[in-house]
Amino acid sequence: MRVEIINTGTELLLGQATNTHLGYLAQGLFGLGLRVERQVTVPDGPAITAALREAMARAELIFVTGGLGPTSDDITRDAVAEVFGKKLIFHQEILDGIAAKFASRHLAMNDLQRAQAMVPEGGVVLDNAYGTAPGLIVETERVIAILLPGPPGELRPMWEAGALPWLKKKLAGRLAPVHEITLRILGLGETRVQLLLEDEVKALGPIEVGYCARPGEVDLRLIGPDPALVRKAGDLARGRLGDAIYAEGGVTMEETVVLLARAAGKTVATAESCTGGLVASRITNVPHSSEIFRYGWVTYANEAKITELGIAPELLEKHGAVSAETARAMAEGALRGSDADLAIAVTGIAGPTGGTPEKPVGLVWFALARRDGPVDTLQRNLSTQRETFKYMASQIALDLVRRALVA
Amino acid sequence: MRVEIINTGTELLLGQATNTHLGYLAQGLFGLGLRVERQVTVPDGPAITAALREAMARAELIFVTGGLGPTSDDITRDAVAEVFGKKLIFHQEILDGIAAKFASRHLAMNDLQRAQAMVPEGGVVLDNAYGTAPGLIVETERVIAILLPGPPGELRPMWEAGALPWLKKKLAGRLAPVHEITLRILGLGETRVQLLLEDEVKALGPIEVGYCARPGEVDLRLIGPDPALVRKAGDLARGRLGDAIYAEGGVTMEETVVLLARAAGKTVATAESCTGGLVASRITNVPHSSEIFRYGWVTYANEAKITELGIAPELLEKHGAVSAETARAMAEGALRGSDADLAIAVTGIAGPTGGTPEKPVGLVWFALARRDGPVDTLQRNLSTQRETFKYMASQIALDLVRRALVA
Numbered sequence: 001m002r003v004e005i006i007n008t009g010t011e012l013l014l015g016q017a018t019n020t021h022l023g024y025l026a027q028g029l030f031g032l033g034l035r036v037e038r039q040v041t042v043p044d045g046p047a048i049t050a051a052l053r054e055a056m057a058r059a060e061l062i063f064v065t066g067g068l069g070p071t072s073d074d075i076t077r078d079a080v081a082e083v084f085g086k087k088l089i090f091h092q093e094i095l096d097g098i099a100a101k102f103a104s105r106h107l108a109m110n111d112l113q114r115a116q117a118m119v120p121e122g123g124v125v126l127d128n129a130y131g132t133a134p135g136l137i138v139e140t141e142r143v144i145a146i147l148l149p150g151p152p153g154e155l156r157p158m159w160e161a162g163a164l165p166w167l168k169k170k171l172a173g174r175l176a177p178v179h180e181i182t183l184r185i186l187g188l189g190e191t192r193v194q195l196l197l198e199d200e201v202k203a204l205g206p207i208e209v210g211y212c213a214r215p216g217e218v219d220l221r222l223i224g225p226d227p228a229l230v231r232k233a234g235d236l237a238r239g240r241l242g243d244a245i246y247a248e249g250g251v252t253m254e255e256t257v258v259l260l261a262r263a264a265g266k267t268v269a270t271a272e273s274c275t276g277g278l279v280a281s282r283i284t285n286v287p288h289s290s291e292i293f294r295y296g297w298v299t300y301a302n303e304a305k306i307t308e309l310g311i312a313p314e315l316l317e318k319h320g321a322v323s324a325e326t327a328r329a330m331a332e333g334a335l336r337g338s339d340a341d342l343a344i345a346v347t348g349i350a351g352p353t354g355g356t357p358e359k360p361v362g363l364v365w366f367a368l369a370r371r372d373g374p375v376d377t378l379q380r381n382l383s384t385q386r387e388t389f390k391y392m393a394s395q396i397a398l399d400l401v402r403r404a405l406v407a
Numbered sequence: 408m409r410v411e412i413i414n415t416g417t418e419l420l421l422g423q424a425t426n427t428h429l430g431y432l433a434q435g436l437f438g439l440g441l442r443v444e445r446q447v448t449v450p451d452g453p454a455i456t457a458a459l460r461e462a463m464a465r466a467e468l469i470f471v472t473g474g475l476g477p478t479s480d481d482i483t484r485d486a487v488a489e490v491f492g493k494k495l496i497f498h499q500e501i502l503d504g505i506a507a508k509f510a511s512r513h514l515a516m517n518d519l520q521r522a523q524a525m526v527p528e529g530g531v532v533l534d535n536a537y538g539t540a541p542g543l544i545v546e547t548e549r550v551i552a553i554l555l556p557g558p559p560g561e562l563r564p565m566w567e568a569g570a571l572p573w574l575k576k577k578l579a580g581r582l583a584p585v586h587e588i589t590l591r592i593l594g595l596g597e598t599r600v601q602l603l604l605e606d607e608v609k610a611l612g613p614i615e616v617g618y619c620a621r622p623g624e625v626d627l628r629l630i631g632p633d634p635a636l637v638r639k640a641g642d643l644a645r646g647r648l649g650d651a652i653y654a655e656g657g658v659t660m661e662e663t664v665v666l667l668a669r670a671a672g673k674t675v676a677t678a679e680s681c682t683g684g685l686v687a688s689r690i691t692n693v694p695h696s697s698e699i700f701r702y703g704w705v706t707y708a709n710e711a712k713i714t715e716l717g718i719a720p721e722l723l724e725k726h727g728a729v730s731a732e733t734a735r736a737m738a739e740g741a742l743r744g745s746d747a748d749l750a751i752a753v754t755g756i757a758g759p760t761g762g763t764p765e766k767p768v769g770l771v772w773f774a775l776a777r778r779d780g781p782v783d784t785l786q787r788n789l790s791t792q793r794e795t796f797k798y799m800a801s802q803i804a805l806d807l808v809r810r811a812l813v814a
Contacts (some may be wrong), residue, residue, distance in 0.1 A: 276691025
């Protein structure tokens, strides 16, 4: 079954809003074994009709988001009625429902609201628990169109409570779920991953192999109709990639770290220079991170490294702030100053200034210290784009913690 | 001139990534007086060719993002060559450049990289300062296609340094620029802003008023063809909104804070609990922030507040970690422990657990301490969604620093 999504909204095409509907619906549909084949954004107005005609020629299931409101540029309802050849019928009970919502919020209703009570002949009405415009489902013999309101706070509950259950019932027996494994890999480029395994994976049978690369890392996607085959491909990939895989599915590095630390009953402290608090902030994005994270330092200046982490001024003088020795001393200082089991330290040159020929912008030293255990140090040359640099450095720092927790 | 954008990437249609390119490019094009008429997302693979053919039939300027990498699913280059009827030519100097990038990072290059050195005949090559795949511009007599890499950290600098200057030159004389003022406002909702000024602004003449709302803040956009009129509208809005405006244009709160602090020759220290390092991380996203930021603490646990910021255990015991008294003591402790002129402290309940009827999830206390000056404290109830909560709290914390710097 071919699925397409039409997102309407001039604000999307002006860059004033970001399309979060595509991702939300795509994830929900994937769970039914359906994949979105194409998505288009058109401005409010007549472009909706053209996009609908095109989608109808290709797809059997079409979602349209937005354009269901009461104002003059809300024409999704009319466009669908026209393209599907359905008359629009007035439904008094919808208008009564809208009137009740206005009354309960002590607002006056105006005549424009009446447009929202028009339903293409034979259409299914989806209740809008958080707004006035109802959703609609309109069918021909070959095509289903599902019309959902634009505000995410209205669309999402309507998908959950209305559209999803309707689809499940409608398509019962017709769905052929696809199976997917996503492996998240740090420290290997996408071509390296491809060379390591793609030919062998494809030789197993019908498996789609996809890559999504980000700076310093890549997601490997294995998709296919046969669960046993996808599992086999996943096992093959895990065997080849080993501990370069830091998570599976939609799990983030920081979630992995918090999960592993909680499971091991260990706590982590951070001592950051060039990442400026990003490692701590990412850890504390995870619910319940307070169980494993208690102390963090952002020692951006040398004086802060000396007074807060107890680093000897002579050490800084001799080796410089960006060095294995300083990273190690920062991690050891964080252990001394806290009750943590592990401490991670990062020090580097984020740029744009501060680099030298010997220590260029992008250079970072990491240290991972264990209570009553050895200290690991690591050096990397990362992006010279400041925010990318910080993200990559925080990712490697968290990965060192992850590796210490699984070792 | 009709503009369309084709975003390629199976991950977008699977809901594994969000499309941020559309908004970014739309905003940049808007500055040139160009509006995006349609955007389509297609999976990696042959759908790109079909989407290109359709766009070519309608548009004069087509952007394609993604699919320029070295792996088997990267086919944008081939698709454009095919649809535009251009041969692909190997460019040794591109491969040499890629080889140099690999060498500088001590990585081994493999044969797959060679694909990235192929250029459609007569095409313009856009340098990729932060990755390997170059961008490309391919033209026919009627249509321009601009191919940009998928990673935002590569696309954005390439747009700024390569595609935008090229377009400006190419379209010189053909563009009818629009004028725009964007005011970024914290602490007033969009309907409040609308009621404060929209009628009066519109009475000035042809000015388009737009709002882009985010949790706790809103961007006000004033757009029109007449620069004098847009300026006048801007002045009117500034008069009405006063110091609720924290920045203009694309400037961020953290950039404003670093700019003001550098201008005043003041330094700032941070003492964070619930924001977990996010305030420090946002400050250190700004180049040259090391001039104004030297010391930061992430005192997530009470013990850390006691040992690192010198807070009296009795104070914590009596008032709790989330209180005006603790926030004040944290900010004062950060001043004592550093050489900063200002210290900002944040303590609150990010959730999902830890709330009580008296102190619910979302409650935050802020304190801003000045060396030899008064301490301000502030209480807010923010979102109960963890990451939104952290962002809103960091925004208010930075705003307190901003207000202290302009006072």
